[in-house]
Amino acid sequence: MSDNRKRILDMLEAGKINTEEAMKLLAALDDTEKESATNKPSTFKNFKYLRVMVDNPHRVGSDKPEKVNIRVPISLIRAGMKFTSLIPDDAASHVEGVLREKGINLNLKNIKDEDINELIAALREVEVDIDGGQGKVRICAE
Amino acid sequence: MKLPPMLLHVQIPIGDGFFGIWLPWFLVYLFLLILTVIALPFLIILSIISIPFGKWQPIIMIGPYIWRLLFNMKGLKVDFQQKNRKLMFDLV
Numbered sequence: 165m166s167d168n169r170k171r172i173l174d175m176l177e178a179g180k181i182n183t184e185e186a187m188k189l190l191a192a193l194d195d196t197e198k199e200s201a202t203n204k205p206s207t208f209k210n211f212k213y214l215r216v217m218v219d220n221p222h223r224v225g226s227d228k229p230e231k232v233n234i235r236v237p238i239s240l241i242r243a244g245m246k247f248t249s250l251i252p253d254d255a256a257s258h259v260e261g262v263l264r265e266k267g268i269n270l271n272l273k274n275i276k277d278e279d280i281n282e283l284i285a286a287l288r289e290v291e292v293d294i295d296g297g298q299g300k301v302r303i304c305a306e
Numbered sequence: 307m308k309l310p311p312m313l314l315h316v317q318i319p320i321g322d323g324f325f326g327i328w329l330p331w332f333l334v335y336l337f338l339l340i341l342t343v344i345a346l347p348f349l350i351i352l353s354i355i356s357i358p359f360g361k362w363q364p365i366i367m368i369g370p371y372i373w374r375l376l377f378n379m380k381g382l383k384v385d386f387q388q389k390n391r392k393l394m395f396d397l398v
Contacts, residue, residue: 212381213381228388229386229387229388229393230387230388230389231385231386231387231388232385232386232387233383233384233385233387234383234384234385235381235382235383235384236382237378237379237380237381237382239308239378240375240378240379240381240382242378243371243374243375243377243378244375246371246374247371247375249364249367250364250367250368250371252361252364
């Protein structure tokens with residue numbers, strides 16, 4: 165419950181305003197909240213790709229690649245997530261159980277676009293050093 | 307309108323360098339379309355048979371989901387580099 169709502173209810177409880185006035189104030193608050201929600205710019209619309217870059221200069225001379233650059237369209241991730249609904253119920257519940265044991269609470273059969281957006285927003289600027297600082301892995305949405 | 311990827315740019319390591327080639331990815335759609343048309347009657351029969359088991363939806367939806375995946379692959383790029391050698395796949 166928002167602070168404003170609580171304040172209105174407190175005022176009603178204290179007898180500073182009557183029920184009719186409280187109703188009017190709550191209705192006005194609803195309108196304001198709806199307006200601000202529709203005007204809020206979407207922070208996820210600008211993301212087009214998820215990029216994974218691996219830079220490992222210490223692999224020079226070895227058979228393994230020194231640089232890896234992978235660019236995955238966000239729309240492809242979304243389309244791929246739809247495949248989770250095709251996972252058989254038994255397999256999905258087994259995977260969910262294993263994930264829950266690891267502390268990840270995920271409903272595989274019911275992943276929504278908002279969940280994917282949140283995940284991508286969290287990856288907006290993540291930088292991780294691997295191999296004790298010898299190499300670098302960078303994951304970001306762009 | 308969002309267009310699906312039409313070309314596949316591939317760079318394959320050869321010797322100390324690499325060899326690049328543009329492949330007509332749109333031909334994959336033609337091949338898949340033919341395959342879909344052939345498979346469709348079988349999928350419909352299979353889904354009708356599986357109605358009592360409640361498994362008809364995944365059988366029917368697998369086709370549209372694969373097409374959706376293919377149409378959203380534009381911009382996918384995988385690039386491995388080692389000195390002058392390069393292995394790259396880029397869907398344009």
